[in-house]
Amino acid sequence: MSASAQPEAASGQGPNIADVMQTIAEHKGCGTSGGSGKASCGSGAGQGDLPTEIWEKVKNHPCYSEEAHHHYARMHVAVAPACNIQCNYCNRKYDCANESRPGVVSEKLTPEQAAKKVLAVASTIPQMTVLGIAGPGDPLANPEKTFKTFELIAKTAPDIKLCLSTNGLALPDHVDTIAGFNVDHVTITINMVDPEVGAKIYPWVFWKHKRYTGIEAAKLLTDRQLLGLEMLTERGILCKVNSVMIPGVNDQHLVEVNKAVKSRGAFLHNIMPLISAPEHGTVFGLTGQRGPTAQELKALQDSCEGEMNMMRHCRQCRADAVGLLGEDRSAEFTTDKIMAMEVNYDLDTRKAYQAKVEEERVAKVAAKQQELETLAGEMSDIKLLVAVATKGSGLINEHFGHAKEFQVYELSTAGAKFVGHRRVDLYCQGGYGDEDSLETVIRAINDCHAVFVAKIGGCPKADLLKAGIEPVDQFAHEFIEKSAISWFKAYLDKVNVGEIEHVERGDAEIRQGALITAA
Amino acid sequence: MTLKIISSQCTSCSACEPECPNVAISEKNGTFVIDPKKCTECIGHFDSPQCAAVCPVDNTCVIDPAFPRYQPPA
Numbered sequence: 001m002s003a004s005a006q007p008e009a010a011s012g013q014g015p016n017i018a019d020v021m022q023t024i025a026e027h028k029g030c031g032t033s034g035g036s037g038k039a040s041c042g043s044g045a046g047q048g049d050l051p052t053e054i055w056e057k058v059k060n061h062p063c064y065s066e067e068a069h070h071h072y073a074r075m076h077v078a079v080a081p082a083c084n085i086q087c088n089y090c091n092r093k094y095d096c097a098n099e100s101r102p103g104v105v106s107e108k109l110t111p112e113q114a115a116k117k118v119l120a121v122a123s124t125i126p127q128m129t130v131l132g133i134a135g136p137g138d139p140l141a142n143p144e145k146t147f148k149t150f151e152l153i154a155k156t157a158p159d160i161k162l163c164l165s166t167n168g169l170a171l172p173d174h175v176d177t178i179a180g181f182n183v184d185h186v187t188i189t190i191n192m193v194d195p196e197v198g199a200k201i202y203p204w205v206f207w208k209h210k211r212y213t214g215i216e217a218a219k220l221l222t223d224r225q226l227l228g229l230e231m232l233t234e235r236g237i238l239c240k241v242n243s244v245m246i247p248g249v250n251d252q253h254l255v256e257v258n259k260a261v262k263s264r265g266a267f268l269h270n271i272m273p274l275i276s277a278p279e280h281g282t283v284f285g286l287t288g289q290r291g292p293t294a295q296e297l298k299a300l301q302d303s304c305e306g307e308m309n310m311m312r313h314c315r316q317c318r319a320d321a322v323g324l325l326g327e328d329r330s331a332e333f334t335t336d337k338i339m340a341m342e343v344n345y346d347l348d349t350r351k352a353y354q355a356k357v358e359e360e361r362v363a364k365v366a367a368k369q370q371e372l373e374t375l376a377g378e379m380s381d382i383k384l385l386v387a388v389a390t391k392g393s394g395l396i397n398e399h400f401g402h403a404k405e406f407q408v409y410e411l412s413t414a415g416a417k418f419v420g421h422r423r424v425d426l427y428c429q430g431g432y433g434d435e436d437s438l439e440t441v442i443r444a445i446n447d448c449h450a451v452f453v454a455k456i457g458g459c460p461k462a463d464l465l466k467a468g469i470e471p472v473d474q475f476a477h478e479f480i481e482k483s484a485i486s487w488f489k490a491y492l493d494k495v496n497v498g499e500i501e502h503v504e505r506g507d508a509e510i511r512q513g514a515l516i517t518a519a
Numbered sequence: 520m521t522l523k524i525i526s527s528q529c530t531s532c533s534a535c536e537p538e539c540p541n542v543a544i545s546e547k548n549g550t551f552v553i554d555p556k557k558c559t560e561c562i563g564h565f566d567s568p569q570c571a572a573v574c575p576v577d578n579t580c581v582i583d584p585a586f587p588r589y590q591p592p593a
Contacts, residue, residue: 081532081533082532082533082534082536083534084534084573086575092530092532092575108531142533144537206534206572209565209572210572211573
């Protein structure tokens with residue numbers, strides 16, 4: 001880890017503040033011992049070594065707990081179109097219904113429309129526990145709209161947790177208001193702590209009636225972001241930090257960012273790949289700035305993991321996303337449809353449904369624990385990745401051809417650890433397989449040894465085997481982690497008796513284009 | 520004595536609206552417009568026109584040559 005730290009990046013951080021904040025961090029951040037298979041709060045399977053009061057806050061939050069995201073849903077309401085900074089990876093001019101990435105929305109809402117939408121969604125999707133405001137601009141550049149929305153929702157749906165995502169420029173001015181609305185989760189996007197790096201990412205910021213550019217702008221932004229983060233964690237508000245990994249610009253520097261935010265009490269770090277297709281019209285898209293490969297992203301996340309918990313299950317979702325992460329239902333809840341909906345917000349029904357979800361969660365954890373015991377005593381250095389087709393609940397319950405993404409687990413003798421997901425175009429559209437899209441699926445999971453599915457046809461099965469990826473359908477509708485561990489145990493046995501030879505796999509591609517949603 | 524918003528470029532992000540010290544900006548037919556009777560180019564308020572400074576799309580909030588430059592009262 002020390003080898004990847006960049007000495008030139010240290011200038012962005014005042015040493016005395018860091019010392020002071022370290023004390024806070026020791027209580028707030030949850031220590032992980034790194035290494036694969038270790039439970040960690042953001043991406044782990046359960047409470048792990050997380051203090052109970054923090055676990056209570058995150059356990060039903062899909063964006064803060066990897067395990068929760070199989071069971072609980074969130075929604076974003078697009079009430080905040082204005083922004084006070086410009087980022088080279090963002091283009092707010094672009095908007096498409098089939099696109100899934102931050103900043104993209106189909107329609108903007110007033111706070112009143114947003115409150116109605118939350119009630120409509122919460123009545124339809126009882127496992128919806130979290131309401132977030134994440135743009136398409138910056139929620140705190142639209143403080144009136146953002147806080148009015150919170151006010152209305154706190155009144156009508158008091159069981160729903162509120163959270164927001166901000167660039168941090170205006171954050172210090174609003175920390176008290178955020179605390180006053182009982183917002184207990186805030187995400188800050190921090191891409192640098194060194195203004196020299198920041199000048200390559202942010203062309204300008206608008207603060208106190210002036211537009212700042214270059215290093216001056218980046219310095220202002222980083223100072224305000226870190227101050228806002230400190231102020232939030234001092235008040236016991238849980239903070240996640242998002243960072244966009246831009247190869248050649250801030251990729252190595254993010255190790256430094258990770259240290260800086262950890263020392264200020266951030267609880268979870270989410271390093272996301274840059275999305276920069278030319279057709280998005282962003283500055284980075286147009287200048288040909290590439291995004292990272294799957295293995296580059298994983299290597300950076302792994303190198304930061306000893307420092308703090310890393311989020312691996314982020315879907316970089318739309319600013320008006322609805323539903324489980326990775327399963328966007330926003331098209332079902334357009335303003336027209338909501339206004340026509342009969343809303344019956346029944347708190348008891350929601351609670352009863354969520355109690356059932358809890359039972360399923362407990363069963364899943366127990367099954368995994370049981371299976372883990374069979375690995376006890378196994379000694380092997382083999383670590384490999386497997387992909388899983390799932391539509392939630394922690395089960396292998398998706399047809400290979402219907403999967404819009406695959407969840408990737410790293411298997412070792414320590415168990416199964418979630419390390420990310422890979423978006424793909426649907427292989428099976430309209431009932432027949434498409435050769436080209438099978439190739440893109442293989443490219444997306446090319447670093448995996450096996451793919452777990454509920455069902456798979458004969459043709460793709462043969463092609464996957466040819467590419468060196470074993471299709472596994474014997475665990476259909478069983479728990480993911482339990483099945484993966486069981487498969488891995490059998491794999492190790494076969495290697496041990498010489499039946500198969502373990503070979504390393506190559507790299508994989510992160511899908512950049514639009515998400516093609518099948519009707 | 521006014522700036523105007525080029526509507527074909529406006530993304531309707533609303534960033535300009537709350538920044539205008541003269542409350543000259545409002546939404547009309549999906550994009551934002553500046554009331555020329557109220558715009559003072561921010562002279563007397565700020566160093567630069569606020570709508571142009573906060574607008575995410577360059578050359579969208581521009582001086583309207585149809586109106587003579589604003590002269591603050593002597």
